[in-house]
Amino acid sequence: MQETLSTRKSPWLALGTLAAYTVMGAARPAMASTPNEDGIAAGEPPVTTKPVRQFNIPAGPLDAAIATYEALTGLTISTSLPGKTLAPFDSRGVSGLYTNEEALKLILAGTGLEATPAAEARSLVVGIARHADTVDVSAGLPDAVAITKFTEPLLDTPQTIVAVPKFVLEDEGNTTLRDALRNVPGISMAAGESGAQGDNLTIRGFTARNDIFLDGIRDFGSYYRDSFDYEQVEVLEGPAGVQFGRGSTGGVINQESKVPQAQDFVKVGAVFGTDLTRRVTADINKPLPDLGDGTAFRLNVVATEGGVAGRPYAENRHYGVAPSITFGMNSKTRYTVSYFHFTESDTPDYGLPWFFNKVAPTSRHNYFGFPDQNYLRTNDDILTGKLDHDFGPNVALHSIARWANYPRQAQITEPQICSNASVSVPVGTVVAKLPTSAINTTLPCPYTPQSDPATIAVNRNQIQIKSVEGDLWEQTELTARFKLLGVQNSFAGGAEGGREVSNPIRTSYAINGINTVPSTNLLHPNPADSFGGIGYISTVVHTTSKSGGAYFVDTVHLGRLFEMSGGVRWDYFDTVFNSYQPVAPPTGGTVSAAIPPIEQIVRKPTYRAAFVYKPTQHGSVYFDYGTSFNPSAESLSLSVATSLLPPEENETYEAGAKYSFIHDRLMVDGAWFHTTKDNARETDPTNSNNIVLAGNQLVKGAQASIVGKLPQGTDLILGYAYLDSAVTFSKLFPTSIGFPLANVPRQTFNFFVTHRLPLRMNAGFGGNSLSSRTASSTVPYVPTGYAVNPNGAGYVVTSVAMKAVPSYWVFNAMVNRPLTDRLELQANVYNLANKFYIDQPHPSHLIPGAGLSALIGVNFKF
Known part of the structure; x- marks a missing residue:
């Protein structure tokens, strides 16, 4: 497989060759004393008749560079930026003999800012550069x-x-x-x-x-x-x-998404790494003055191919292109047209099987699929048009329209050993039957937690689907700032609506409850097995949704200290579902019956209210309340049973505070929250056609985050969340009450810190941590032992255990060094300790996180 991956011809090769020629061809002149962005040769005095002086201002925070510049020149520099501060920006510095004007241009180079004369003598104002739609x-x-x-x-x-x-x-x-x-x-x-x-x-x-x-x-x-x-x-x-x-x-x-900018630039990156990873990206921005002032074009492309560390045979192969063009970026009316195309051709991996309540006792490297038969192919196209018009300094209209098409085909192997328990039962409970074998659902599972792993057979369940999802959408809104009865208001309101479709066709390989695809051994799966099985179309579904919504949110500014906001939305969600009878299946096969069109119409309001107290201009304390809802057809999936159910309803309270420090270079925020779902859908474990709104769920907790771009070249991001989740009521699963919700870790923590080192080096270190997570909200724990019932039929549960994945820590590192002003090298290492952990749990399978891996890349910009 390694040889196949390394020799496969794919689109990224052509792009990689182009990038290499671009980098090498453009990098050669940079080695000599060539002009920089301002036409000045680095390290050489400019040819000028104006007086020059020696500048030696190092790279670093822009405000510090400007202060040094003022001391050297005697000029006064102010700013027109919001907040009246230059602290968030970094300067490349300046060294050499230059005029005052040329030195200031070099100090501001790359920031998107420029200096213009002020009314006062020997004074300048630094603000956003003319023709600059955005600042980097x-x-x-x-x-x-x-x-x-x-x-x-x-x-x-x-x-x-x-x-x-x-x-x-x-x-x-x-x-x-x-x-x-x-x-x-x-x-x-x-x-x-x-x-x-x-x-x-x-x-x-x-x-x-x-x-x-x-x-x-x-x-x-x-x-x-x-x-x-x-x-x-x-x-x-x-x-x-x-x-x-x-x-x-x-x-x-x-x-x-990235949008066109007024600056002319090209950025190319090439990355190579372990597991035969290769990745090339390009970001090209070009102003087009011939098409009118304020017109620019931008193109982003990517091509990637590589494996997954610790998971042989899994491969990710995709490429994408995203061109966009903006007209009138310096005018009152701005229009952007963008197109996004993304193609995947992956060899997917659904990881490892569950064994009762935990990961099956097998190697983390074992692959249970068919690498030549399993695939995930997508071909996504998204076309977007966006219009912004300023009626004045305080009133603007924003409109965005989109057409999207998401075709996909997938065949993925899901490894299974025993069927999932339908309910959690306490020790001593009598059950009618044992869990069934995943290979043959008519037979009991022949294994216990004490079984020899070498004797365990793994079912290769085939998830095969072909579908096209589509979206046609438009939203228009008005934003305005105005005074009403002497009180300042900030208003945003609008309407949106469109059409969404989904038409999945699924294939089954089960005949009389038996999977016709060959099984494999838990300890020694053979990916080279020939794929076999009797596949037939089991369901053909078409779902169409037409929806619309109207909303507004208004913020009232009660002086400098207080703000109040409130909003209302009304949604209309009309979904039509129908299922077609597939052709006659093979003997013993099961297909879904034809279902004539069924319709569900949801009309639902949602509300929001908030209060903000601003003790200083750099901080706020707030309280927020909001509602939301989840209709049965939320994901464009519906059935006869769910079509009769009203939406699930949710309510959230949140209180928090936000502060900025060090001239807005450090943002700190924290919040307490309380979210309830009052009528969660539940499916009867004994009758899948009986679905009721009978569950209540609660998640409460607190979280905090810090994002900083600090002086002396230190960047950081840090976050922590504590989530206390629980099922608070359940009609059909009473034993789940009090247990946590599925895939909800009690604690999550993340951090990444980079710092500038000597010799123009930058180094970073960080990690992620998650607490243990359960597999199911309704069946949090499962029986792990049984005995024959001495008093009659059935089996007595003798032991139970929580079905969950364990907690983990993963650490990563980075080192970066610019070689020139245009060329830099960067290396990233992931999962430094090569930790084995479950990254993506599912009630029926477990996907491990990637093992130790490394990427080395070169980034070139001009």
Whole structure:
């Protein structure tokens, strides 16, 4: 397999060759004394008739560089930036003989700022450069989210919002959305479901599989998201139903895409690493003045191929392209058209099987699938148009429209030994039958926890699906700042709606309850086994949803100290589901019966209210209340039983504080929260057609995070969350009351710190920690021992155990060194201790985290 991977021809090779020629061709002149961005040869005095002086201002914080510059020149520098501070920016410094004007240009180079004359003599004002639509966010900390539904800066927004900035993504060498989200406390990863692959996660104890957004619009495609086109990742934890509609029980995730900028630049990166990893990225931005002032084009591309450390045969192969063009970025009307294409061709891995209550006793490296037969292929296309128009300095219109198409095909092997227990029962309880064999569900499981692993056979359950999801969506909103009765208001309101479709076709390999695909041995699985089995289409489903929502949020500024905000949203969610009868299955096969179209219409309001107290301009204390709901067809999946159920309802209270320190270079926030789900759906373990709203769930806890870009070259991100989750009531699963919810660790902790070292080196160190997690909310513990009932039929449960994955710590490191102003090397090492841990649990399988691995990359920019 190693040889196959290393010799396979794929699109990334061409891009890698182009990148290599680009880097080498452009790097050669940089070795000589060539002009920099301002046309000045590094280290040489410029040709000028103006007086020059010797400058020796080192690289470092911009405010310190400006202070030194003022002392040398006698000029006075002020700023027009919000907050009146230059602290968040870094300067490259200046050394050599230059005029005052040229030296100041070099000090400001790369910051997106420029100096203009002030009214006073010998005074200058530093502000955002003309024709600069945005300032490089790597210069400082994010102070707002990109979504215009939120009118206030992060510091004054009454909600826990963790914005993972670009410099953190780059320092950690993040390549996926999952990697980026490991920087956010309160989030835990989960494995894909049988009908939905791709990113799956939990936020504050509740699944967020359908709460992933791209530039403010739901991105519900079943694919593994790459970070090549991210400006930053924003996680809004807590109540978000008013802004985002259905779902959002624990929060939402927004991916902020890169957009064209006024600066002309090219950034190319090439990464090579263990497990035959190869990755090439390019970020190209080009102003197009011939098409009008304020027009620019940007192109981001990626090509990646590689394995997974510790998991032989698993492979990730994908490439993506994301062009965008913006018109009128210096005008009152700005329009951006962007296209996103992403293709995956992976050899998927569903990891290891459960054995009663824990990971099966087998090697972490064992692969139970068929590497030549298993696949995950996606071909995602997303076309977006965005319009922003300023009616004046305080009123703006924002409109965004999207067409998205998410085709996918997957065949994945899920290793199983015994069937899952349908209910948790205490010791001494009599049960009618034993767990069944996963290979033959008509027979009892022949194993006990004491069985010899060498004798255990593993079922190779085939999850095979072909589907296309689609989305056609439009949202328009108005933001305004105005005074009403002498009180300042910040308003955001609008409407959105569209059409979403899903049409999965599933294949089964079970005949008379027996899997026709060959099984394998637990200790010695053979990936070279020939794939066999009788496959047939078992379900053909089509689901269409038409939905719309109208909302507003208004923030009232009661002087300098207090702010109050409130919002209301009304949603209409109309879903039509129908199932077709597949062709006649083979004898003994089971297919779903044809179901005529059934419809579920949900009309539901959500509410939000908050209060903010600002003791200083650098801090806030807040209280927030919000509601949300989860309809049965939330994930575009419905049945006859669920179509009759009203939505689950959620309610969240949150209190917290946010403060910024060191001239807004350090952001600290903390919050206490309390979320309840009052009518959770439950499926009768004895009758899958009986689904009721009969469960209550609670998650309460606290979390804190710190993000800093500090003086002396220290960057950090740190987060901690404590989650106390529990089933508080259950009609069908009373033994689950008091036990934690599925995939909810009691504690999560993350940190990553980088620091500038001598010899222009930068080094970083960090890690992640999660407490143990249970596999199921309804069946938290399972029987592990039985005895024949001496008083009649059935079996007596003699022992039980919690079905959970253990806690873990994982540590990572980074070292970075610029070779020139344009070329740098970076090395990242992951899982330094080669820790074996379960990263993504599922009630039926377990996916281990990657083992010790390393990446070495070169980044070139010009």
